[in-house]
Amino acid sequence: MSRMIGQDKFYALADEIISKTDNADVEINFFHNENALTRLANSTIHQNVLKDSTDITIRVSRGDQIGVASTNVVTPEGMFDCLMNALEIMKSSEPLEGFPGPAEPAEYKTNDTFVQATADFGPAERAKVAAEAIARGKEDGLILAGAVENTSGELAIVNSKGVRAYQQLASYGCNFVAMGEEKDDPPSGYAALVGRDVSNADFEGTYDRACRKAVLARNPVEIEPGEYDVVLEAAAFVELIEWFNYISFSGQAVQDGRSPLAGRFGEKITGDMVTIRDDAYSGNMLGLPFDFEGVPRQSLTLIDKGVANAVTQSRFSAAKEGVEPTGHGFGPGSMPSQSLPLNIRFNTGDHSLDEMVKKLDNGIQVTRFHYVNGLLDTRKAVMTGMTRDGAWIIENGEVKHAIKNLRFTDSMLECWKRIEALENVAHPHGAWWSAIGSYDVPAALIRKFVFTGKTGKGS
Amino acid sequence: MEHLPAAIDRLKQLGCDYADARWVERKNETIVLRNGRVEAVNRSTDSGVGIRVIADGAWGFAGVASLAEGDIIATAEKALEIAKASATTSREKVKLGDVEIYQDTYETPIEKDPFEIPLDQKIQLLTKVNDIISDHEKVVATEANCGALHVNKRFVSTEGADITQHLVESGAGYQVTTKDGDEVQRRTYPNSFRGDWATRGWEHVEEMKLLDHAEKIRDEAVLLLTADECPSGKRDIIIHGDQLALQIHESNGHPVELDRVLGTEISLAGGSFMQPELIGNLKYGSDVVNIYADSISPGGLGTFGYDDEGVKSTRTDIVKNGLFVGYLSSRECQALTGHPANGAMRADGWQNMPLIRMININLAPGDWELEDLIADSDDAIFMQTNKSWSIDDRRVNFKFGCEIGWEIKGGKLHRPLKNPAYTGITPEFWNSCDAVCNEKYWHIWGIPSCGKGEPMQSAHVAHGASPTRFRSVSVGGQS
Numbered sequence: 030m031s032r033m034i035g036q037d038k039f040y041a042l043a044d045e046i047i048s049k050t051d052n053a054d055v056e057i058n059f060f061h062n063e064n065a066l067t068r069l070a071n072s073t074i075h076q077n078v079l080k081d082s083t084d085i086t087i088r089v090s091r092g093d094q095i096g097v098a099s100t101n102v103v104t105p106e107g108m109f110d111c112l113m114n115a116l117e118i119m120k121s122s123e124p125l126e127g128f129p130g131p132a133e134p135a136e137y138k139t140n141d142t143f144v145q146a147t148a149d150f151g152p153a154e155r156a157k158v159a160a161e162a163i164a165r166g167k168e169d170g171l172i173l174a175g176a177v178e179n180t181s182g183e184l185a186i187v188n189s190k191g192v193r194a195y196q197q198l199a200s201y202g203c204n205f206v207a208m209g210e211e212k213d214d215p216p217s218g219y220a221a222l223v224g225r226d227v228s229n230a231d232f233e234g235t236y237d238r239a240c241r242k243a244v245l246a247r248n249p250v251e252i253e254p255g256e257y258d259v260v261l262e263a264a265a266f267v268e269l270i271e272w273f274n275y276i277s278f279s280g281q282a283v284q285d286g287r288s289p290l291a292g293r294f295g296e297k298i299t300g301d302m303v304t305i306r307d308d309a310y311s312g313n314m315l316g317l318p319f320d321f322e323g324v325p326r327q328s329l330t331l332i333d334k335g336v337a338n339a340v341t342q343s344r345f346s347a348a349k350e351g352v353e354p355t356g357h358g359f360g361p362g363s364m365p366s367q368s369l370p371l372n373i374r375f376n377t378g379d380h381s382l383d384e385m386v387k388k389l390d391n392g393i394q395v396t397r398f399h400y401v402n403g404l405l406d407t408r409k410a411v412m413t414g415m416t417r418d419g420a421w422i423i424e425n426g427e428v429k430h431a432i433k434n435l436r437f438t439d440s441m442l443e444c445w446k447r448i449e450a451l452e453n454v455a456h457p458h459g460a461w462w463s464a465i466g467s468y469d470v471p472a473a474l475i476r477k478f479v480f481t482g483k484t485g486k487g488s
Numbered sequence: 489m490e491h492l493p494a495a496i497d498r499l500k501q502l503g504c505d506y507a508d509a510r511w512v513e514r515k516n517e518t519i520v521l522r523n524g525r526v527e528a529v530n531r532s533t534d535s536g537v538g539i540r541v542i543a544d545g546a547w548g549f550a551g552v553a554s555l556a557e558g559d560i561i562a563t564a565e566k567a568l569e570i571a572k573a574s575a576t577t578s579r580e581k582v583k584l585g586d587v588e589i590y591q592d593t594y595e596t597p598i599e600k601d602p603f604e605i606p607l608d609q610k611i612q613l614l615t616k617v618n619d620i621i622s623d624h625e626k627v628v629a630t631e632a633n634c635g636a637l638h639v640n641k642r643f644v645s646t647e648g649a650d651i652t653q654h655l656v657e658s659g660a661g662y663q664v665t666t667k668d669g670d671e672v673q674r675r676t677y678p679n680s681f682r683g684d685w686a687t688r689g690w691e692h693v694e695e696m697k698l699l700d701h702a703e704k705i706r707d708e709a710v711l712l713l714t715a716d717e718c719p720s721g722k723r724d725i726i727i728h729g730d731q732l733a734l735q736i737h738e739s740n741g742h743p744v745e746l747d748r749v750l751g752t753e754i755s756l757a758g759g760s761f762m763q764p765e766l767i768g769n770l771k772y773g774s775d776v777v778n779i780y781a782d783s784i785s786p787g788g789l790g791t792f793g794y795d796d797e798g799v800k801s802t803r804t805d806i807v808k809n810g811l812f813v814g815y816l817s818s819r820e821c822q823a824l825t826g827h828p829a830n831g832a833m834r835a836d837g838w839q840n841m842p843l844i845r846m847i848n849i850n851l852a853p854g855d856w857e858l859e860d861l862i863a864d865s866d867d868a869i870f871m872q873t874n875k876s877w878s879i880d881d882r883r884v885n886f887k888f889g890c891e892i893g894w895e896i897k898g899g900k901l902h903r904p905l906k907n908p909a910y911t912g913i914t915p916e917f918w919n920s921c922d923a924v925c926n927e928k929y930w931h932i933w934g935i936p937s938c939g940k941g942e943p944m945q946s947a948h949v950a951h952g953a954s955p956t957r958f959r960s961v962s963v964g965g966q967s
Binding site for chain 2: 064066067068069070071072073074075076077078079080081082083084086095096097098099100101102103111114115118121122123124125126127151152153155156157159160163172174175176178204205206208217219284285286287292362363364365366399400401402403404405406407408413414415417418434436438481482483484485
């Protein structure tokens, strides 16, 4: 049972702290989070954990002089100590030229991001899902691993200018890897799910899909790297998009010149099929209607049919650019220049997954990637990573056989010019901020995807 | 933290197979200058209690941010309830290997408490660094940081353990980004991703000599803008210790975590090719490859007195003369496999359950002088400082990108190369190793951000390494 602290208590605590100082602006962020996770491996639960934490961050500023301190002691005394710490730091610190101070009060849209049933999902219920997944695996002689998780929490942003923003959040997630017990090249299949309302969660469909993939992944053959037409399922495609977001869409990355969008706004940088938005108000999982500075969260079209269009701005980075903040700042807990989209929506197409697979004469279907890294050359968005948990050669639109893992290395700006089709539905995916935001991404058919290496036995 | 024994007593009263309670208090300081401006001077404190229980042969864990006795006891009861829920799917009952039980204290030996160094002194140092690294028209961004961590811990168990520890960490680093047209390059010092960290006091930062290296690092970042692209093909490579640290981390440290080997990370981080039957049989590397794990190397970021299940710090051979001989283990893995717990169970704060984590995983120094190694290389590339990393889910196929490469021709550094990268298969790669530089070049690189587990935990680990040569490796930016 989740125990919420509540808007009234947060606001009262904040007001008390703000009243303690009259010679500095004060911003206070509360983030209370209750995270429960049941983890299984080798068809048994091996971790079952619950953590309940509240982080309070206070930023004080006088003009462009700032100080930041944080604590997890949610009492007037603990917060007062934190305030004093922040004030002491402010006195010793150097001015941050261009710091705009706290946000002014604003109206926020309403997003319902809390579901009581999700917050109340307990250890016995998570264990039941795990047990059912394990039983499903046994039907095909498969070992199950994965996790079933639910998170609930609340976020409050308060400042001495009068900002009052509060949001309750709940989300659930699960992921399953089904594996064969073969000694050499054990087959594996993967499926995952995230959402806000656990009462609608299709756990059964998710672990069943992982099991069916594992069965199809038996007896993989080794193929040589090279250029292949591919269908990247959404779980694979999202890993490329997640890295692209990380290296590209913050105002700071543009100001530093490392974003592929830097200096190219209005130019076509990738293919027509690529439209990427950040939108907290639509999609499978609604997001926060404000950022961690208390600025209303805008919806942005970041790339529009391949054309570089927009990036996010915190209040500080926006002031430096002479533009308006977009409502994506990370607030007192991070550096003032930091911002990032948290609700990425990749445009959908008009094909089903099966229809895209049928368009492959001689290609590869990929379930997901492992350990993608996008820092090789960020201007070109060069990324590398390995396939895992199921990849298949497709011949004449039919699954021919499973293959061993391959490494890809390619510039996403170039690769995405070769997107030929997108799935007609976007699937929700979590990230490390999944309690707050999410990715909605379809599967993609990409021509001449560049595989540069293959896995070895290792022994 | 005086209420831990009460929680343990309550769990004994309710009935459990085993329980331990950990109080952890962390005090953290971070200072960041971006483009010469102090963007962050943050201090945080965080404390709470995590309770781990085995009941009916299964694990349960709960953590709470409160230090009140009532909250801690309620959390203990919650952990017990969770353990009983876990037991409903248990195939085998959890057992813990026998270890010596300690009542002890440990403190990181330091010369200068980093929290005692005035803020303005730290900011002044970073400002001076910035003045140097920003002093060129091609420089578009700079960042300099330093930080400090105090950790206070107490561990109490139903077996009678009672251990308190006070750990101290310090670290610093900087990076400079240059741009010319569409070309963007970066150099960092002393290592990428927040620099270099150690379980030492402020003396660690002083010994980095941040200012002395600033001009060279800036000039290299500028030089890279006009450098040739790293060629593709097979080349001998010499890898600097700062990059080799991450190579050890990904291709040796993670695959010898025995919980991972036994499948407990399979759904997220993956498995390992270093299976138990390969102990004593796998020629992991050439004869000059000696890798060991320890939590006792002075200053190592993985150095402490006891791990988070009360096992005393120790040293374990992982690869001996190229042969795979050992694992990072835990009490549970000891009971399952016989590989003794070796002080590698660590949790990220009070909030998380301990997992097997790297400690200091070190490649023992060899006997080469770096100058001799370069002179002995006819056609090679010297690669330095990590830029990107990727490895498959069994830790076999890897690809790393570095910040800078130097082509070696006829035994001499010939020209700088941009975007150097190399790829390989773990045992093939380590078996191609034919030369390791001596202790003069050896350093324990502290990495304060190793991710593992669900919920994700971040561990502070370290890797001792010196420049090392590998023969005939696939190199090139997009190989």
